[in-house]
Amino acid sequence: MNRRLKLVLVVSMLISLLAGCGSGGATDTNSAEGTPNSSESTTSTTLRIYVDGNRAKDSNFLSVVEAFKKDTGINLEFNIVPGDGVEIYKKIDIELGAGDKSTDLILLTNPILLDKYAKSGSLLPLNDLISTEKYDAKGIFGEYLNEYDGNIYSLPFAVNKWAVYYNKKIFDDANVPYPSGAWTWDQYIETAKKLTDKDKGIYGSYMLDYDNYMYLTTRQKEVSGYKEDGSSNYDNPMFKDSLQFFGDLGNKHKIQPSWLEFKTKKLAWDGFMTGKYGMHVIGSWYTNMFLDKEAYPRDWKFGMTELPTPADGTGNNNIGIVQGLGINVNTKNPKEAFEFVKYYAENDYKYSGNLPAQVKLSAEDIKGMFQTLVDKLDGEITVDDINKAMYDNNLGFSDEKIVGTAASEYSSIILQESELYLIGEKSLDDTVKSIKERADQAIKDQTSK
Amino acid sequence: MRSLRAMLRTDEARAGLLFVLPFFIGFLTFNIFPLIYAIFISFVDYNTLKPSFNFIGFDNFVRIFHDHIALSAYVKSFIYTLVYVPGVIILSFLLASLLNRKFYFRPVSRTMILVPYVANVIAIAMVWSIILDPYDGPVNALLNLVGIDNPPLWLGGVSTSLPTIALINVWQNIAFQTIVFLAALQGVPKDLYEAAELDGAGRWRRIKHVTIPMVSPTTFFLIITSIINSFQNYASVRSLTNGGPGVSSRVISLNIYEEAFTYNRYSYAAAQAIILFVIILIITIIQWKGQKKWVHY
Missing domain, CATH: 3.40.190.10 (Periplasmic binding protein-like II)
Structure with a gap:
């Protein structure tokens, strides 16, 4: 074999070896749907959200995501982080700390996380987006809306x-x-x-x-x-x-x-x-x-x-705790990301069985929501049971x-x-x-x- | 430099260089660069989620000496080493001596001792948690049977959790040490034993004056690597007790991990890691110097 050819071969092998080391980030990217609709993905924005392995398979969560994609035409992909519960935030910490731009949305499943990310400047303040769109965040979420020095960093999607x-x-x-x-x-x-x-x-x-x-x-x-x-x-x-x-x-x-x-x-x-x-x-x-x-x-x-x-x-x-959804401060798609934050905060309860963190819902809305859950449970408990345990009682x-x-x-x-x-x-x-x-x-x- | 250039003129040398290049690049990227980076961040104030690189001198190091939890974690690691290293060295030597004899199931036995070594650490944690369950685990049931009223709490006790983890690790890691000892024992020339026997040496004297000196380079290697490994032990502590009860088994590597990834104090964690590195380095140097007295090549 020609000596130069040998050299080229060896060098290209080396480069591919190094390239292999560097492509880890791309391998854990899965489309929520499996294969994204190609015509859609070329025309619309694609957002990414951090999820753990369980949520990535959770049919309730997948249903909200599907509905969002259908209703808005915005695509949403998962950045699946291995691990459960708060373990996944150890990796998210490092990515956010390093100024990562690749993932737009962060679920804040407990208030300590919101506190940490809000105070470290990792989350995008939503105030401008809220006022530009004249979005009635306070009217919809009331006491469940969290503010830090007048800044809103997340919208609550569930109260647990x-x-x-x-x-x-x-x-x-x-x-x-x-x-x-x-x-x-x-x-x-x-x-x-x-x-x-x-x-x-x-x-x-x-x-x-x-x-x-x-x-x-x-x-x-x-x-x-x-x-x-x-x-x-x-x-x-x-x-x-x-x-x-x-x-x-x-x-x-x-x-x-x-x-x-x-x-x-x-x-x-x-x-x-x-x-x-x-x-x-x-x-x-x-x-x-x-x-x-x-x-x-x-x-x-x-x-x-x-x-x-x-x-x-x-x-x-x-x-209880209020769970929210925030946006990476380095996102390239703040408007689209905010679309998902609003959509998820307003609609998650319809699919998941989580209690909504909204104050405008009527008693009928709440009962309707519990009815869906009761149906899924084949009537094991009644709407009245859940309602009394959660809302219709004298507890603050x-x-x-x-x-x-x-x-x-x-x-x-x-x-x-x-x-x-x-x-x-x-x-x-x-x-x-x-x-x-x-x-x-x-x-x-x-x-x- | 000239000789290097001259050397590179030959094809063989250039090809050789190309062959070591992947390792060399990997070593630089994954070993040397992180090490230098760790030293660098231990001198800055990267103690929040947001990277921050203001030079603060030895502040992170000074802080360790006021941090009771960190100091006690170094001590915990030391105690762990004191139980683990003698345990694993002595037991593996005895086991290797046994396996070196001729007996019926020898090949099977040699394979069996490897099983714990290849088992997953989480699986081991689950199995040992069941075995050592102080309520209805088999070990304490046995101790109760032989008349011990207050059997130890093992992983659940403040004073017993750390030694218990060390012993579980001895059980798991003994295979590697045994195999290395076995190879060394097989390398001891038979005529030395014969000569000793002719001189009237009994079994114990043959072990003391022939076997132990002959395998001392191996023992030395195993002691050094086990000490280093024992200071770095993280996975088994994490899966068996996660540092508990309280902080009774919180060893330094667990503490470093928690500082970095739970509290996001990266610089402070790096400083603790550097101190650990220095401690291991000093212990290794002392052993290196001390080997003249007992290691026979």
């Missing part, structure tokens, strides 16, 4: 309120009437005790290891995680009470797996679906779990009712998370320290004291930056 889901079979077997209407945590504990049957491996209650279980009743009382001066409010005795309350459920009342049992047995976030637990305190996104009978086959029916409240009457609130609404300065650290600190109390390694007083001290330090570090 909490509820108690229960397993009707376990109630029937224990001859306990189903819970309904207003009730207190004491009544919850009493009910769970009647349901708990250790011999059959049945616990009356199930809760997970999220940070906000540690301060659930405190948030019901709308006590903030921060003081006026910005420091941690964890020395407020309510935090101590709510941690003790949570610990007692497993350690003292023994109505649910203790923290140690939960951790060492690696009990799952979807454990309630095993049918071994009487009641589950969780966000209303959980309703979707009952739709999936393939992943969760079950021989029992579920019911749902409103969240119990502290007996002293000072915390008559449901808790309070944010479930502590959102503010150094929120991620604060959350980790609460989990790390509370865990020591929950497994009996640290006293309650020492625990809240070290949470307060460490959180103050984290807040100080963050603000001094």
